Structures are given as structure tokens and as C-alpha cells.
Amino acid sequence: MKPDVDKASGGSPEVRSDEGGYRSGGTAEEGPKPGPDRSERMQLVVGFDYNVRSVIAAYRVHDREMLLDVCSVVSERGFAPKLIDVGEGEYYVVIRGVVEVPNLVSYVKEGLRKFVEKYPFVMRYRDVKVERGSWAWREIKRSCRPIPSVFSYVIELVEEYGVVPNWLFVYDLELYLRKKVRKWRKWYVVELRKLLNRLMACLNRLSEKYDVVAKIEWLPYVNVRSEVTDRVRGWRYTKLMRALVHCTRKGIRVVVIEPAGTSRYCPVCGSVTEALSYRELRCTKCGRVWDRDEMAAINVARSRAVKYVLK
Numbered sequence: 001m002k003p004d005v006d007k008a009s010g011g012s013p014e015v016r017s018d019e020g021g022y023r024s025g026g027t028a029e030e031g032p033k034p035g036p037d038r039s040e041r042m043q044l045v046v047g048f049d050y051n052v053r054s055v056i057a058a059y060r061v062h063d064r065e066m067l068l069d070v071c072s073v074v075s076e077r078g079f080a081p082k083l084i085d086v087g088e089g090e091y092y093v094v095i096r097g098v099v100e101v102p103n104l105v106s107y108v109k110e111g112l113r114k115f116v117e118k119y120p121f122v123m124r125y126r127d128v129k130v131e132r133g134s135w136a137w138r139e140i141k142r143s144c145r146p147i148p149s150v151f152s153y154v155i156e157l158v159e160e161y162g163v164v165p166n167w168l169f170v171y172d173l174e175l176y177l178r179k180k181v182r183k184w185r186k187w188y189v190v191e192l193r194k195l196l197n198r199l200m201a202c203l204n205r206l207s208e209k210y211d212v213v214a215k216i217e218w219l220p221y222v223n224v225r226s227e228v229t230d231r232v233r234g235w236r237y238t239k240l241m242r243a244l245v246h247c248t249r250k251g252i253r254v255v256v257i258e259p260a261g262t263s264r265y266c267p268v269c270g271s272v273t274e275a276l277s278y279r280e281l282r283c284t285k286c287g288r289v290w291d292r293d294e295m296a297a298i299n300v301a302r303s304r305a306v307k308y309v310l311k
């Protein structure tokens with residue numbers, strides 16, 4: 001009995017203290033290490049940004065060899081690298097991964113036309129007019145809750161094909177829209193996951209040679225509106241963050257930074273930019289024209305305002 005107890009009582013704390021010692025020793029050693037011991041391993045900082053349709057990554061490259069490495073790894077996985085010179089010897093390789101899914105609204109509209117066109121002929125009438133504020137108008141509006149921006153299109157279709165907008169049609173319409181939106185979302189998730197897999201594979205490959213630090217902005221609840229497309233935005237961010245934490249190798253660092261002004265200030269001279277169009281920004285001082293997302297990704301990569309260290 002006694003040795004058993006001894007083992008149990010002596011064993012587990014030992015293991016624990018060992019583990020704890022190893023871990024704390026590891027991190028404590030890692031702190032001062034990078035300077036002297038890891039001198040041949042260079043740091044590769046990657047900034048991430050995203051928008052509705054794409055995820056953008058900016059790799060900061062320090063020399064020619066690093067540039068070639070990043071470009072070859074990235075283009076092996078189907079991205080087109082673009083070199084951006086920020087001045088004073090700072091170079092970034094920027095890639096843009098696009099989620100290969102059609103726009104939600106146009107996808108739903110396309111299906112809606114078929115849906116109304118094929119609606120049973122018995123339920124049609126020659127001249128249907130949906131008065132503004134009438135029962136049918138209100139009910140159709142309510143049925144369009146899954147995606148409100150198609151409402152006026154539905155009214156057009158109903159009048160064009162002469163479908164009688166009774167309660168049955170309204171009911172069918174709502175079911176149809178819900179189904180369509182759900183289907184699109186599933187599709188989107190699959191495509192986004194494919195894209196994130198490719199992006200993380202790049203990081204993992206590069207981490208064999210470099211100390212990779214991935215940076216991402218802290219924007220979980222920004223711009224969440226009622227439309228489905230915007231609700232997607234919230235979980236897109238979470239998915240990107242989760243992929244960075246869980247689908248990357250052990251040595252890779254993941255840092256969340258403060259989002260202050262990343263899509264406002266010019267990386268070259270640091271002054272405010274003005275919008276030329278939704279995509280393009282121009283610096284008010286040096287006059288350089290930037291792509292909004294590429295500029296944000298570069299600013300994220302440069303930022304030192306660390307909010308959380310996730311990994």
C-alpha cells in the first residue's frame with residue numbers, strides 16, 4: 001500500500017513540476033533567446049486583413065532569399081504574389097485569397113426567378129398588382145426577412161408572372177428564401193475553409209525556415225448589421241482567427257493588435273488617406289494610391305500595438 005501511495009503522491013507532483021518547469025523554462029528561455037541563439041532564423045511577420053470576398057496577407061520580407069522563399073511557397077499554393085515597396089528598405093509580399101462564391105443577393109435573385117416562374121399555374125392570374133401597404137405587400141415583406149434586399153425584386157416578379165400573392169405563396173416564399181440562404185452559407189463556409197487551409201499551409205511551410213509571427217486586427221463585432229451578408233462577416237473573422245490558432249504549427253506566433261487606424265494611414269509617410277473609390281485610397285501627402293485591403297494588411301503587419309498574444 002505504502003509504496004503505491006508514495007508513488008501516487010510523489011509521482012504526480014513530480015510530473016507536474018517537471019511539466020511546469022519545462023514549460024516555464026521553455027518560455028523563459030525563449031524570451032531572451034531570439035537575439036543570440038536563433039540568429040540564423042529570421043523573423044517573418046505576416047499581417048492579415050479580410051473583407052467580404054477575400055482574405056489578404058502581407059509578408060514582410062527582409063532580403064532577396066526571403067522574398068524568393070515566400071514567393072515560391074505562396075505561388076505553389078495558387079496565390080499570386082505582389083511585391084510592394086514601402087520605402088526605407090521595407091518590402092512586403094502581398095497575396096489576396098478570394099472566396100470563390102457568388103454574391104449572395106445575385107445568387108438568391110437568380111433562384112427566385114426560377115421559383116416564381118415554376119410556381120403552379122393554377123395559382124396564377126393575369127393581372128396581379130401588389131399595392132403598397134396592402135396585405136400581400138406586408139406579408140411578402142415579412143417573408144423576405146431572411147434577406148430583405150430582394151423584397152422589391154420579389155414584387156416585380158410577382159407582377160411579371162402574375163402569381164396570386166395569397167398566404168400559401170407567402171409561406172412558400174419564406175421557406176424558399178431560408179433554404180437558399182442556408183445553402184449559400186454552407187457553400188461559403190466550405191470555400192472559406194479551403195482558402196484558409198491554403199493560407200495556413202503557406203505559414204506552416206515557411207515556419208520550417210523562419211520564425212513566423214501572424215498578426216491580425218481585433219475587430220470581432222465591427223459593422224455587424226442585420227443583413228445576412230454582414231452577419232457572415234462576424235464568423236468569417238472568428239474562422240480566420242481560429243484557423244490561425246489551431247491550424248498552424250507549434251512555433252508560429254499569433255498576435256492580435258489594436259485596430260486603430262489601420263485602414264486610414266499611409267504606410268509610407270503615415271499621413272491620412274482619402275477615398276478615391278470604395279477600393280482605392282490616396283495618400284494626402286505623398287499621393288500614393290493604395291488598395292484598401294492591401295494597405296490595411298501592411299499596416300497590421302507593421303503595428304506594434306499588441307492587444308493579445310493568442311499563441
Ligand SMILES: [Zn+2]
Nearest residue numbers: 266269283286
Ligand atoms: Zn503617404
